[in-house]
Amino acid sequence: MTVWFVIAVPLVVMLFALFMERVENRLKHVAVRGEEVEEFLEQAQPNEVRALYGHGIGRALELFRIRRLGGRATKLRPRRVRG
Template sequence: MQGLAVILFPVLLMLFALAMERVEFRLRRFSVRQQEVEEFLDQASHDEVAALAQEGFPNALDRFHLRRKGAAGNEPRPTGIHAVGSGQAG
């Protein structure tokens, strides 16, 4: 019985390490860099801060990037059901 444990333990440990590596890779892909957070906090509009409070950081960051792309290309800002009006008291 001990011999079986000696053989199986390293194999199971390696499989666990490989599984955790895959999990870490997926988490790293979805993480936000510190530079993006600092840029958002420095330059976010009222609408984007409201989106952060209501919808979470990924959606607010998407709005921020859309606004920056729109300002660079002089495109109109997207509006829709989830748009938060500026000037509203929050």
């Protein structure tokens, strides 16, 4: 019984570490950079702040990027934010 325990524990720990590495890699690509958040907080307009409050940082940064591009992105039109 002890032999199986000695073999199983390192394997379980190794599999867990590999799984967590995959999760971390996905989060690195999805995460928002600190510089983007700082710039947003310094230059945000009221509708973008309402989007931050109502829909989260992802939607607020999307509106902020669209405004910075000057509305050139026709596919990403800002949605009306209820407020």
